[in-house]
Amino acid sequence: MAATRSKKTTPSRKKPARRAGFTAGRIPKGGANRPQNDIRGMIAMARRARDFAFAPFSRFKVGAAIRTRDGRIFTGCNVENASFSLTLCAERTAIFKAISEGTREFTQVVIVTDAAKLTPPCGACRQVLWEFAPDAEVILANVRGRTKRMKMSALLPSPFDSRDLE
Numbered sequence: 001m002a003a004t005r006s007k008k009t010t011p012s013r014k015k016p017a018r019r020a021g022f023t024a025g026r027i028p029k030g031g032a033n034r035p036q037n038d039i040r041g042m043i044a045m046a047r048r049a050r051d052f053a054f055a056p057f058s059r060f061k062v063g064a065a066i067r068t069r070d071g072r073i074f075t076g077c078n079v080e081n082a083s084f085s086l087t088l089c090a091e092r093t094a095i096f097k098a099i100s101e102g103t104r105e106f107t108q109v110v111i112v113t114d115a116a117k118l119t120p121p122c123g124a125c126r127q128v129l130w131e132f133a134p135d136a137e138v139i140l141a142n143v144r145g146r147t148k149r150m151k152m153s154a155l156l157p158s159p160f161d162s163r164d165l166e
């Protein structure tokens with residue numbers, strides 16, 4: 001019966017309504033059709049990537065996962081260096097891996113740390129993510145299961161991008 005219900009009908013309260021941004025039309029082609037599980041899966045993948053973080057200097061391990069528009073997921077971890085400025089964040093590791101595999105459109109980014117206060121992407125990562133994923137949703141998560149969902153446009157409200165070079 002539920003399957004035949006019109007979309008205009010008030011949704012049942014027995015099951016929570018899908019969150020904004022996860023209506024069927026916005027699920028990437030080729031992606032699974034259970035977005036909530038997809039997010040959990042992405043968080044799990046980012047957590048596993050975090051285990052590979054090379055962070056002997058900050059001891060702040062970060063894992064990331066990024067979903068391409070065609071449903072593939074690439075992960076990354078932070079990679080530090082004794083020459084500190086050469087350090088690469090997890091988000092940029094993930095997106096550069098994806099771009100080097102021939103994809104340039106992304107719908108979601110997950111960032112996982114063990115911090116109680118959820119960790120947003122740094123300014124450099126916001127700028128790089130904006131280049132390829134200005135419409136992406138960014139999911140901040142920690143290893144205790146806390147999550148927060150944001151849009152790139154909220155993280156970088158006044159971006160510098162190719163339009164400024166015209």
Ligand SMILES: [Zn+2]
Pocket residue numbers: 089090091092121122123124125126
């Ligand atoms: Zn960063």
